[in-house]
Amino acid sequence: MKRKDFLKIAGIGMGGMMIPLVGTRVEAFSSLTGMSVSDKKALADTALNAAKMAGASYADIRIGRYLNQFIITREQQVQNAVNTESFGVGVRVIANGTWGFASTNNVTNEGVAEAAQQAVMIAKANGSIQSEPVQLAPVDSHGEVSWKTPIKKNAFEVPISEKVDFLLEVNNAAMQNGASFVGSNMFLVNEQKYFASTEGSYIDQDVHRIWPTFNVSLVDRDSGTFESIQSLSSPMGMGYEYLDGNESEKAKGVVTRYGQSYDMIEDAAQLAEKGKEKLSAKSVEPGQYDLVLDPSHLWLTIHENVGHPLELDRVLGYEANYAGTSFATLDKWESGDFEYGSDIVNLYADKLQKGSLGHVGYDDEGVQTKKWDLVKDGILVNYQAIRDQAHIINEDESHGCCYADSWNSVQFQRMPNVSLAPGKDPLSVDDMIKDVENGIYVVGDGSYSIDQQRYNFQFGGQLFYEIKNGEITGMLRDVAYQSNTQEFWNSCSAICDESDFRLGGSFFDGKGQPGQSSAVSHGSSTTRFDGINVINTARRI
Structure with a gap:
């Protein structure tokens, strides 16, 4: 998902288009695991061989599957729940000392070979305006390796209903502590990325990120003044365990503090209280x-x-x-x-x-x-x-x-x-x-x-x-x-x-x-x- 698409979805949520959870259909992901590593390697070899045959001195391929989930709420209403999925291949090459790049969502042997050939054609065309050849710093050949974000709980495996209930509880905590309005959101990302190059690396990575956030607004109707405060959460490279909370890392002094876990409900309650204080601040x-x-x-x-x-x-x-x-x-x-x-x-x-x-x-x-x-x-x-x-x-x-x-x-x-x-x-x-x-x-x-x-x-x-x-x-x-x-x-x-x-x-x-x-x-x-x-x-x- 591009940033503009996220803003569009978030804007729909913030704009007040109330979509009740009951009866709403959220398209399921085709799967959470995706293509096997052996199939990715076979596709990668097809693309790399095609690039070399077309005249590339160097080539790499990225097979990427990107899963996103966005849940947007306001007070006790669900405004939006969206899953997005994107899958395709990008091939980058050097030919005649110049970069070329092409991509395709035709993830087949024919599709990736054609993308590789197109990348080489682009590189050769770019060569006419390249003043100096590309100089690549050396890199080790890693062979076949894998890496995964060290998560304890995959957020995509947690039912949407559970996440919605949690966000509504966050909203309720803010409202009970004086918020006039509150909206809370949960944004989840899973990048399944496979990289291979003509230098002998085949790298499979599974990257997870999470961003829980909210905004509380308080209105003094007598004076007509208002204040809004955003949550103090941090987006993290973690799983759903980030939201498990930690008693030892709750409020200290004037601000909610947290480390590798985040008590979002407590934060919402505290910031609503702080909002009331800010309304009357000098x-x-x-x-x-x-x-x-x-x-x-x-x-x-x-x-x-x-x-x-x-x-x-x-x-x-x-x-x-x-x-x-x-x-x-x-x-x-x-x-x-x-x-x-x-x-x-x-x-x-x-x-x-x-x-x-x-x-x-x-x-x-x-x-x-x-x-x-x-x-x-x-x-x-x-x-x-x-x-x-x-x-x-x-x-x-x-x-x-x-x-x-x-x-x-x-x-x-x-x-x-x-x-x-x-x-x-x-x-x-x-x-x-x-x-x-x-x-x-x-x-x-x-x-x-x-x-x-x-x-x-x-x-x-x-x-x-x-x-x-x-x-x-x-x-x-x-x-x-x-x-x-x-x-x-x-x-x-x-x-x-x-x-x-x-x-x-x-x-x-x-x-x-x-x-x-x-x-x-x-x-x-x-x-x-x-x-x-x-x-x-x-x-x-």
């Missing part, structure tokens, strides 16, 4: 504040001003027409002393983090995934690069971050999980707040704006708490902060320890032309930034 006074940023908020800031500007294709200008370039140009990396942040800032890319959205065994070029540094002790040290980019930054191998969102999309460089390393010394959130004289504690992600070079930016959030002389004194509203990427990360003065580390993330990170979406997580512990400019979003200048 409006922030603009000025300079020390910010204490919760991981449920900081993940998005990391995504926008670290993840995107350190994509090598963006740095090189390949994304300029669609999404801009990057301030973190190659000369800054080559200097070896560019201060991306303060000396406690360590930012890293990671495709190995269990439970994360980007956790897979191999990327879509057959490269085994790994973890590597981007910013070390505040200094820019690396980017994100794939096989045909690695030589540009003197790397001997790909970073394993090549991805396509469908069998009919060509794989290209995509953001891995990018995270901020926890502090090395013991430090709790309460300890951090005690050291703040005039600050704001920000929880949850909100709207944002950032320029085409990922430099100047503005971020909002969900919940804001005033800090005075080391204590939280109450809730604020109308808060957003402004800075530029280098000043912001150089203002980083404290990071909580590993015990506070949590993941946030996005199901729909857009990039490329034609556009593709990918899922990516970003982790951090609660972090302090000093002297950041805060504006009041309700005031007009």
Whole structure:
């Protein structure tokens, strides 16, 4: 499913087209297991042989089956329940030193052979405008291997009726605690991907992701004011066990906290209560504040001003027409002393983090995934690069971050999980707040704006708490902060320890032309930034 299709389905749900569960038909998946590995290998060999016979010096094939399930509710009504299934093959080749790609949903020997031949024809045609031949970093031949998201409970095997009952219970918890309106959703993804190449790898992967989320709205009918708050859940690379809840990771202080499990019902009840508090909160006074940023908020800031500007294709200008370039140009990396942040800032890319959205065994070029540094002790040290980019930054191998969102999309460089390393010394959130004289504690992600070079930016959030002389004194509203990427990360003065580390993330990170979406997580512990400019979003200048 493309992002625009998801938005259409979600829009139908949010637009109020009430579809009762009873009597509604949700098309079942043809199966949950799909084609056998032996059949996939036979098809792959057919395509690879056809590509070589047509003149390819290199070829790879991806056989992809993509299952999605979306359940959308509002108050005590089911608005939509949708299953989608997509199955097909994408073949990528190098011929005459140039890339070519073709895809088909005719998943037969004849269909994949024809796609391979077409990819070679396209590569040869592209060769007329190719200035330099493609240079691929070497990759190990893995033989026949498999990898699966380490789930405990397959969410697709849980009956829809059970998921609906759960979401309605979430809604009920919010309504009983003061919400005027509430909508909850559950989005499930299963990517069954098979990769094979002329370099001898045959890789079968079964990837699972889950995103439970809700939105509560509260209305003060006397004053006519209202507030809406989104859930503090994170989309995760997990199964249905994510929703089992964990008593030891429920509310602590002012915010619901959770790790590898999420108590969605408790979160809905708490955020409804927080919404009532936010309705009567005072409006922030603009000025300079020390910010204490919760991981449920900081993940998005990391995504926008670290993840995107350190994509090598963006740095090189390949994304300029669609999404801009990057301030973190190659000369800054080559200097070896560019201060991306303060000396406690360590930012890293990671495709190995269990439970994360980007956790897979191999990327879509057959490269085994790994973890590597981007910013070390505040200094820019690396980017994100794939096989045909690695030589540009003197790397001997790909970073394993090549991805396509469908069998009919060509794989290209995509953001891995990018995270901020926890502090090395013991430090709790309460300890951090005690050291703040005039600050704001920000929880949850909100709207944002950032320029085409990922430099100047503005971020909002969900919940804001005033800090005075080391204590939280109450809730604020109308808060957003402004800075530029280098000043912001150089203002980083404290990071909580590993015990506070949590993941946030996005199901729909857009990039490329034609556009593709990918899922990516970003982790951090609660972090302090000093002297950041805060504006009041309700005031007009």
